Amino acid sequence: MGDQAESVAEQERQNRLAERRRTLPDSPGVYLFIDEQGEILYVGKARSLRKRVASHFSSPITRGDVEMVSLAHTIDVLALDSETEALIAENQLIKRHLPRFNVQMRDDKSYPYIAISMDEEFPRAYVTRERHRRPRLYFGPYSSARRTRETLEVLSKIFQLRSCTGAEPGRRSGSPCLDFHINRCGAPCVGKVTAGEYQESIDGVVAFLSGRYKEIEHDLEERMRAAAEAQDYEAAARERNRLTAMRSLLERQRVANEGVGSLDVIAIAVDGADANAQVFQVRDDILVDRQSFYLDNQGELEMAEVIREFLVQYYADRPAIPAQLIVQGELPEEERDTLGLALSERRGTRVEVRAAERGDKRRLLELAERNAKLALEADRLQAERRRQRRVEALDELREALGLDVLPLRIECFDISNLMGTHTVASMVVFEGGVAKKSDYRKFNIRTLEDGVPDDFAAMREVLTRRIRNWESQAELSPHDPAYDESFATLPTLIVIDGGRGQLAAGLEVLQDFRERGVAVGSLAKRIEEVFLPGRPAPVLLAHDTAGLQLLQQVRDEAHRFAISHHRARRDKSMTTSVLDGLPGVGPARKRALLAHFGSPDAVLAAGREELEGVPGLPPKVARELHAHLRRPTA
DSSP states (O other), rough: OOOHHHHHHHHHHHHHHHHHHHOOOOEEEEEEEEOTOOOOOEEOOOOOOOOHHHHHHHHEETTTEEEHHHHHHHEEEEEOOOOHHHHHHHHHHHHHHHOOTSSSEEEOOOOEEEEOTTTSSSOOOEEESSSOOSSSSEEOSSSHHHHHHHHHHHHHHHOOOOOOOOOSSTTTSSSSOHHHTTTSSSOGGTTOOHHHHHHHHHHHHHHHHHHHHHHHHHHHHHHHHHHHHTTEEEEEEEHHHHHHHHHHHTTTTOOOOOTTEEEEEEEEEEEEEHHHHHHHEETTTTEEEEEEEEEEEOOOOOOOHHHHHHHHHHHHHHHHOOOOOEEETTTOOOHHHHHHHHHHHHHSSOOOEOOOOSSHHHHHHHHHHHHHHHHHHHHHHHHHHHHHHHHHHHHHHHHHHTOOSSSOHHHEEEEETTTEEEEEHHHHHTTEEEEOOOGOOEEOOSSOTOOOOOOHHHHHHHHHHHHHHHHHTSOOOTTTOOOHHHHHOOOOOEEEESSSSHHHHTTTHHHHHHHHOOOOEETTTTTEEEEEHHHHOOOOTTTSSSSHHHHHHHHHHHHHHHHHHHHHHHHHHHTTOOTOOOOOHHHHHHHHHHHHHHSHHHHHHHHHHHHHTSTTHHHHHHHHHHHHHTSSOO
């Protein structure tokens, strides 16, 4: 009966999707594949929604051996006026919902920018990783913080920018710093440089960071010649040194002959569910930066789709877009034209997206392709080494601890308190040698009297609750809202943070788990001894073994998680005020009372008229509060 019901439900799903496809418009827009739980599986854009969605059913996107369309419960669409609008909407939906079958950038690090504080009279240039302050100009992002600082160092030498922090230049002594005496700063702090002269230097920095190198080079040459003609040989020498420093910086990065100009070269390598994108930023024939991005391609999209989705995501947040992008020929011409139109709207002038067929641009594209393939291969080898290392660690633990099977699921428990107060416990989970943070759990210890430290009793309580949670989950279906996969899963190995005493406390309550094959041990910090039930002597693993290192990682993670929970609970209790729980006083009125009176004690001592005078506190609430505070206590 169950198989028949499933077959009927599957047929109904297919009929519903087929009917939905027939009603789709033959117009541009965005479509969304949505599963039974309402999760968005995939977001795509289309020139024709009807034809594009139909193509998924004739040649479905796959993730391993699971077809995306087999998971789809419904298809939602958003019809738009143009393919360009659809491209922008697609990117916004992907960023918001992170669908599993779309291409996702694996890099979660923040990149450095060079910022210029245009909101100050004498602007500063500095390295930052944020770019939300509107009056400021941002250039980047750059792939290397070290190279970014080096670039800023050269710019300071060339344009004599101030290095002091703060909105106003200078220091409290009123005298110029060493930078002025070594010709690194024009000293606007003591009036050696006017605001207008300093702004000329800032304009030069902006031109340099915008890639207008030839313009800067020409200006420096003109200033050097003018100083020489005026027989100001000291100034001419300074301009010459600046010109030499700039040319030295640029010559090291020159990758193309004159005529290439300013452009981005983007190449992508794809291998199944993995991909790598390389972006070469060329400005005035100079390779300014090279960025590498690892991509998750769980939908195993084809090269053209990966290129398109990467370009949309990459340029969505870029502060500057060059006038030309060089991409691989796998991206169809019509897609290149659509991307060009969308990026032209962002840039404000025309952006050309084209494939390179010959010359320096083709050579740069081939170089980027080779780097993408090498990066993908290196990432695969690194992932394989990590996998092998995890297998070795699990096998070492199985042998050293005398386990029947590999400890594929390890749970570790730790207790944290401060002089017996705010006692909490943590449970962290490692599956296959990797932390599974979605299964971490934290506990507030309930049975101990506050101020009485007893780690053994706390450990007994948390392990008892772990078993009870497992027993209660056995009665629930995985589809039940109360179902908790972490508690419902039986561990292979339980590790207790501590020594023989903590292990003994745990064994008192873990008999049910042990009868089901769960191994139990404890790890003591002093010399990293592993205590096991029934063994008088601890097990000592060599410090350079993968097995001990995995146990230490699990134990340290449990300790970190317990401490963070303990601190959060302690901080919350410390911020609890005597004003909490008063009738009619919520967080906003509590803040208003404290702002008006200055302290909780002053609030408690206030008269009725004083309370009625608090801004934002209704007179009726003020009277009720006064009556409550003056109520006699039994």
